[in-house]
Amino acid sequence: MKKIVIVGAVAGGATVASQIRFYDKNAEIVVFDQDDTMSYGACGMPYVIGGKISEHNRLIAATPEEFKNERKINVFLKHRVTKIDRQLKTVEVLNLESQQSFKETYDFLILSPGGTPIVPETTGLESAIMFTLRNFSDMKKINGYISTEKPKSCVIVGAGFIGVEMAENLVDIGLNVSIVEKSPQVMNIMDVDCSALVEKELSDHGVRIYKEDFITNVKGSNLVLDSGETIQADFILMSIGVSPNTKLAEDAGLTIGETRGIVTNEYLQTNDAYIYAIGDAAENKDFITGDAKRVPLAWPAHRQAFIVAKHITGEKIPFKGLLGTTICKVFSLDVALTGLNERALKDSPMKFETIIQKSKSNAGYYPDHANIFLKVHYDSVTRKVLGAQAVGGKGIDKRIDVLSTAIFAGLTMDDLQALELAYAPPYSSPKDPVNMVGYRAN
Incomplete structure (x- = not known):
């Protein structure tokens, strides 16, 4: 045994x-x-x-x-x-x-x-109320603090997936939220143009964003940034990474x-x-x-x-590797990606091309439709799909899932044209945005 x-x-x-x-x-x-x-x-x-x-x-x-x-x-x-x-x-x-x-x-x-959770050494950090969100106990502590102390403001350090999800949820319960992000963009794993759509969505919902900045000094509820600006927050949520x-x-x-x-x-x-x-x-x-x-x-x-x-238990099934397929909700937007982003491709020896498709999620004449921003990278030689990102109001999950499946199966851009995807006016168009990416590839 x-x-x-x-x-x-x-x-x-x-x-x-x-x-x-x-x-x-x-x-x-x-x-x-x-x-x-x-x-x-x-x-x-x-x-x-x-x-x-x-x-x-x-x-x-x-x-x-x-x-x-x-x-x-x-x-x-x-x-x-x-x-x-x-x-x-x-x-x-x-x-x-x-x-x-x-x-x-x-x-x-x-x-x-x-x-x-990564918590950077910061002068005076011990004087602030600071949380991380990694486990069940962390969640209960944050909930307990919010329900008993009734804070009005929060600074989130880090604009990755958890950071932007928390920004939405804290805004939804009435807090004033700021994000401090050391890199030049929010959601640094995304391509710059996709990230810009997420940043606009955050800003449109009142989230203040400080990019290429970090906290250098903390004095209770006053946080001094590297840029010299001081911002106020009742508590800090560290969301830099793990x-x-x-x-x-x-x-x-x-x-x-x-x-x-x-x-x-x-x-x-x-x-x-x-x-x-x-x-x-x-x-x-x-x-x-x-x-x-x-x-x-x-x-x-x-x-x-x-x-x-x-x-x-005796059966060998190999793990074939990681694509990093993921999705998150940022207020009215869904944000998703799979495979390699533009930065990774530029750092690699691969030659690649990119198609950007701006479409409706489903038939424009149907009352419930939204915009989709779909970006697909593919190998210039083999035409295989290498990575994709999508931002939009609805239907993002199914497009990124199709493209993740396409990468896993080794499909080419020409194969995307031929995919027979489900259509009815509430759901898509006769030529789905994924099909259109394939048709538009040179």
Whole structure:
């Protein structure tokens, strides 16, 4: 009987535990997590804070009791794995409540430790009320502060996906919101023209944006920026990014890659064949270029969990790489991307061309329609789709999903012409925007 120990009990860890049990009814499965909540929908946290999801417990998919009673999986919360002994195949575990340590043996070890929010060293930061939003406890702290202290203003540091989602949700509950972003654009992963549409949407809803700027000094609610301007905020939300939790792996001699993630092969094994890594802390490869890539999103964690579960239970299914397909809501806009952006393509040896398609989401004569800005990059030689970005009022998700599928399948721009996509006036046009991108490619 195999014994599997899993570090982490959120998206990757809880999923891989469940899937191993599905394929192996007899394996002994033990899960450790240092937090006090497991298996919750982290992506829903901004919408709990914004009041769109009324009960925070609705994000919790399972409890330790349910895992034990329904799946015979032992989950220990408030337990931190502090050391891996690869020779003896044991982990050392600290019970955070009793402060007692113990050892646990394993046949296979799966690391899904997630990441830690980046908080830059800033003079006087300790004088401010500051939050990060990484786990369930963070969300409850922010909610508690908002409900009891009734703040009127917030500065969000960082204009990535979480930053802009939080901007919308804080505005929706009546706060004055500013964003401080060190780079020249919001949502730095997007191409500049797509980013500009998002910035306008934020500004149109009253969000003040300070680009190419950062906080140099904090004096309570007064924040001094590098530009010399001082802005006021009742609290700060740090949303710069996440540093992968790799110390445990590094101390055990596992290879850490150029993205600072734990290096894995096509089956998510580390340089120790008995230890796997999945989720935010795992480094794998880009689907298109084969370069090292780490994507801290829910879909990769769930897919990686499936592959590890199959591999441990005897079936080899390779992980084919990461596209980084993602979408977010910014007030009335949906913003999505997949594959390589313009910056990555310019830094690569590939020759590429770009099509920009401005369309309606569906028939213009139908009363419910919106604008779509669709941008597709493709290989000049093979004509294969390399990346896409889309911004618009509706229908963005299905276009980016079609284009993600096209990249995965190796389709060309000419194939986009031929895709038979669903049409009726409420949904699209006889030639969908994706078709039009194909027709317009030289």
